[in-house]
Amino acid sequence: MSKDEVILLDFWVSPFALRAKIALAEKGVEFEARQEDLLGEKSELLLKSNPIYKKVPVLVHNGKAVNESTIIVSYIEDTWPTPSLLPPCAYGRATARFWADYVDKKLFDGGSKIWRSKGEEVEVAKKEFIEILKVLEGALGEKEYFGGDSFGFVDILAIPITAWFYAYEQYGNFKVEDESPKISAWIKKCLERESVASGYPEPTKVYEFVGLLRKVIGLE
Amino acid sequence: MEKQEVKLLGSSISPFVRRIEWALKLKGIEYEYSEENLQNKSDLFLESNPVYKKVPVLIHGGKPICESLVILEYIDEIWPQNRLLPEDPYEKAIVRFWANYAEDKLMQGIRNVLMSEGEEQAKGVKQVTAALHIIDAEMKSITKFFGGETIGYLDIVLGLTVLWLEVVDEVSSESKMFDLQSFPSYSKWMEAVKDLPLIKDNLPAKDILYREEQITLTVVPSIDNTKVE
Numbered sequence: 001m002s003k004d005e006v007i008l009l010d011f012w013v014s015p016f017a018l019r020a021k022i023a024l025a026e027k028g029v030e031f032e033a034r035q036e037d038l039l040g041e042k043s044e045l046l047l048k049s050n051p052i053y054k055k056v057p058v059l060v061h062n063g064k065a066v067n068e069s070t071i072i073v074s075y076i077e078d079t080w081p082t083p084s085l086l087p088p089c090a091y092g093r094a095t096a097r098f099w100a101d102y103v104d105k106k107l108f109d110g111g112s113k114i115w116r117s118k119g120e121e122v123e124v125a126k127k128e129f130i131e132i133l134k135v136l137e138g139a140l141g142e143k144e145y146f147g148g149d150s151f152g153f154v155d156i157l158a159i160p161i162t163a164w165f166y167a168y169e170q171y172g173n174f175k176v177e178d179e180s181p182k183i184s185a186w187i188k189k190c191l192e193r194e195s196v197a198s199g200y201p202e203p204t205k206v207y208e209f210v211g212l213l214r215k216v217i218g219l220e
Numbered sequence: 221m222e223k224q225e226v227k228l229l230g231s232s233i234s235p236f237v238r239r240i241e242w243a244l245k246l247k248g249i250e251y252e253y254s255e256e257n258l259q260n261k262s263d264l265f266l267e268s269n270p271v272y273k274k275v276p277v278l279i280h281g282g283k284p285i286c287e288s289l290v291i292l293e294y295i296d297e298i299w300p301q302n303r304l305l306p307e308d309p310y311e312k313a314i315v316r317f318w319a320n321y322a323e324d325k326l327m328q329g330i331r332n333v334l335m336s337e338g339e340e341q342a343k344g345v346k347q348v349t350a351a352l353h354i355i356d357a358e359m360k361s362i363t364k365f366f367g368g369e370t371i372g373y374l375d376i377v378l379g380l381t382v383l384w385l386e387v388v389d390e391v392s393s394e395s396k397m398f399d400l401q402s403f404p405s406y407s408k409w410m411e412a413v414k415d416l417p418l419i420k421d422n423l424p425a426k427d428i429l430y431r432e433e434q435i436t437l438t439v440v441p442s443i444d445n446t447k448v449e
């Protein structure tokens with residue numbers, strides 16, 4: 001049987017690429033991560049595989065490209081079904097997809113607003129972000145993971161973004177631990193997993209990267 | 221097996237509710253439709269969708285499911301007849317990609333056009349036109365519908381553009397904002413979709429949609445950039 005060729009177009013700080021890496025690691029799938037220089041020149045493979053968005057991650061599986069991180073994680077789940085990242089029942093899956101969609105719509109953009117704002121807007125952005133964390137706390141409830149007893153789909157989509165929390169905290173002048181202890185505990189739990197820890201960027205380095213982005217948009 | 225009750229919380233002014241109706245009717249599922257008053261939301265509604273407080277909400281056996289794309293996938297899993305999504309993981313990923321793209325660039329883009337004026341609107345029109353070109357190119361290879369001979373997930377998701385582009389036509393003064401002749405594959409698909417009794421008989425009347433859209437837009441000025449359902 002010929003071996004699967006799995007390539008992931010990656011960028012070290014991208015939380016979206018990290019989603020795919022975690023999912024592949026959880027499934028025990030061997031893959032080659034190729035670093036793209038997103039601030040420089042994009043590779044031919046990237047431009048060919050993702051002509052619409054020209055973004056990472058891109059999963060190239062036996063020559064076929066899959067784009068958009070949430071879709072990639074779903075594809076990984078569909079293609080390598082064990083261990084399962086989604087609950088067995090349709091309602092559980094719908095609930096997971098709902099929260100996945102919420103994370104996609106709110107978490108990263110909500111955090112970005114904090115460091116992209118200036119003056120009074122920063123405080124507004126911070127308050128909105130804390131609200132988002134509170135909603136997620138509600139979704140987590142008393143469970144260890146969003147997936148329940150086992151680390152799953154929603155956890156995989158959300159945990160990479162937490163590498164950016166330190167940057168949000170610095171620019172927003174708050175601490176996630178104080179505002180949302182449950183989320184803080186969930187982050188620590190997820191970081192115990194090898195699949196998460198191995199690709200998780202240093203939050204201080206992410207903070208430096210955000211400083212760079214702020215310069216690019218003229219905030220520094 | 222005991223049949224579980226299917227209830228759809230909707231609003232006549234919400235285009236997104238129509239997607240769910242199309243899917244339910246396509247699969248021959250009996251359901252009870254409940255018209256929600258979005259200015260005065262019922263307790264059931266608020267309990268069923270506390271996060272967004274929006275329609276559509278599907279309640280199956282007492283359990284609520286929210287967000288139209290999530291609902292569509294749920295419906296497809298529970299009632300597999302007349303499958304909406306392909307079974308092959310790669311094909312499924314492609315369909316999901318285009319659904320996302322349509323929601324992001326086309327749906328949101330058209331709404332932005334409706335909600336803005338002057339320079340902002342002109343910018344919006346450019347963005348939607350660019351998106352239509354890309355989608356038109358993708359559609360060259362399909363024979364009738366994305367789902368083949370019958371409509372599938374992507375037809376249902378994109379089907380709303382049919383509605384909204386008509387509303388845009390009503391709104392624009394002299395010249396048409398989007399010259400659909402420049403998108404031949406998209407236009408052909410649009411005609412095929414509009415012709416289906418399933419779709420034709422389940423569209424809100426254009427003038428209701430336009431009037432109510434305008435009312436909705438003024439009543440909810442601070443829509444965050446999630447869709448108003």
